[in-house]
Amino acid sequence: MKYNFDEIIERRGSGCFKWDSNEDPNVLAMWVADMDFRVAEPIIDALNERTEHGIFGYSLQMDSFYEAITGWFERRHGWTIDRDWVSHCPGIVPALHFFAKTFVKPGEKIMMQSPVYYPFFGSAKKNNIDVEYNELIYKDGRYEIDFDDFERIAKDPKVKMFYLCSPHNPGGRIWTKEELERMGRICTDNGVLVIADEIHCDLVYPGHKNTAYGTLADDIVNNSIICIAPSKTFNVAGLQTSCLIIKNSDLKKKYDEFLATLGIMRPSAYGITGLTAAYAHGDDWLDQLLVYLNENLDYLRNYLKTYMPKIKMMEPDATYLIWLDFRELNVDSKEFHEILLKKGKVWLDEGYMFGEVGEGFERINIACPRSVLEVGLNRMRDALIAENLI
Numbered sequence: 001m002k003y004n005f006d007e008i009i010e011r012r013g014s015g016c017f018k019w020d021s022n023e024d025p026n027v028l029a030m031w032v033a034d035m036d037f038r039v040a041e042p043i044i045d046a047l048n049e050r051t052e053h054g055i056f057g058y059s060l061q062m063d064s065f066y067e068a069i070t071g072w073f074e075r076r077h078g079w080t081i082d083r084d085w086v087s088h089c090p091g092i093v094p095a096l097h098f099f100a101k102t103f104v105k106p107g108e109k110i111m112m113q114s115p116v117y118y119p120f121f122g123s124a125k126k127n128n129i130d131v132e133y134n135e136l137i138y139k140d141g142r143y144e145i146d147f148d149d150f151e152r153i154a155k156d157p158k159v160k161m162f163y164l165c166s167p168h169n170p171g172g173r174i175w176t177k178e179e180l181e182r183m184g185r186i187c188t189d190n191g192v193l194v195i196a197d198e199i200h201c202d203l204v205y206p207g208h209k210n211t212a213y214g215t216l217a218d219d220i221v222n223n224s225i226i227c228i229a230p231s232k233t234f235n236v237a238g239l240q241t242s243c244l245i246i247k248n249s250d251l252k253k254k255y256d257e258f259l260a261t262l263g264i265m266r267p268s269a270y271g272i273t274g275l276t277a278a279y280a281h282g283d284d285w286l287d288q289l290l291v292y293l294n295e296n297l298d299y300l301r302n303y304l305k306t307y308m309p310k311i312k313m314m315e316p317d318a319t320y321l322i323w324l325d326f327r328e329l330n331v332d333s334k335e336f337h338e339i340l341l342k343k344g345k346v347w348l349d350e351g352y353m354f355g356e357v358g359e360g361f362e363r364i365n366i367a368c369p370r371s372v373l374e375v376g377l378n379r380m381r382d383a384l385i386a387e388n389l390i
């Protein structure tokens with residue numbers, strides 16, 4: 001079937017974090033990382049069928065749940081997963097907190113690359129764990145890894161874990177196989193456990209290919225926990241069902257035991273149904289979505305070039321979250337954000353929330369109907385013209 005990503009669905013008033021968090025109903029929400037698109041028909045059908053069944057007692061992951069996961073990653077990523085490696089978590093952010101409690105002790109440290117999705121360092125700090133930042137190098141409009149610094153940090157005996165964001169949020173970088181192998185090798189050789197957050201792994205632009213961390217050398221994979229979820233790919237974050245792929249049985253046992261101490265057992269009935277339908281029957285919807293997102297990206301690129309040429313877009317390989325560099329405007333980051341929000345009535349994510357190196361950037365979410373993107377960009381442009389910034 002042909003999906004209509006131009007359809008506008010009013011999300012205000014639906015208890016939507018992205019659209020209902022601002023008191024001003026006129027603000028256009030382009031911040032939180034979910035999409036304003038209707039979910040794939042097979043997922044809605046499966047959830048409706050589940051509702052019609054009419055009983056919502058305790059649920060269990062059936063064979064179909066595991067087959068959907070293993071089938072998807074085999075088919076789309078060339079990654080063979082054994083169902084015995086699959087552990088549950090209610091979300092990747094909760095999992096980051098769980099890892100900070102399970103695999104590091106106070107006084108030890110977690111390494112991560114900066115800028116990065118803010119719950120990475122938030123989860124460490126909330127658990128009183130120190131963070132070491134391997135700052136990414138901004139080169140020719142892209143982020144590159146400073147491997148000397150990476151190795152220096154990994155060799156610190158206090159550093160026990162590395163949170164890898166792959167693909168990278170907010171830079172949209174897909175790390176090459178060589179880069180992943182090099183990071184994985186350094187961590188493995190230095191006893192640093194790798195947490196590979198691959199929540200954005202399906203949202204890849206034409207001409208790019210993501211390497212699943214699970215397809216690297218065996219000893220590297222055995223030193224890792226890989227986080228996957230249908231949440232971003234299929235816009236089902238509200239179902240709060242994610243998975244961890246843990247090939248190393250000792251690590252898996254440790255994680256599962258920790259989960260048991262929290263009394264967390266299984267996903268909800270809707271989470272199981274949604275994930276299963278998404279991974280089993282979501283290919284067609286995703287393929288069409290990727291075309292639409294790429295067109296939105298073209299639209300954004302052209303718009304910036306034409307109307308706001310001093311704002312530079314970091315060319316993403318993946319993700320619908322686009323990192324905008326406004327440093328040429330020579331304006332304070334907080335002031336810039338306030339201008340967009342209060343004068344333009346358009347809400348992007350402040351770059352500095354992703355770490356100090358995010359000063360001078362804003363992150364825009366382009367997973368919305370094109371007409372909404374157009375309104376958002378017009379509002380940005382008009383607000384910046386009114387302030388004599390462009």
Ligand SMILES: Cc1ncc(COP(=O)(O)O)c(C=O)c1O
Binds near residue numbers: 033092229237242
């Ligand atoms: C890299 C990354 N990890 C995790 C999440 C959120 O994961 P969850 O909703 O499963 O907690 C996001 C959401 O933006 C993200 O960008």
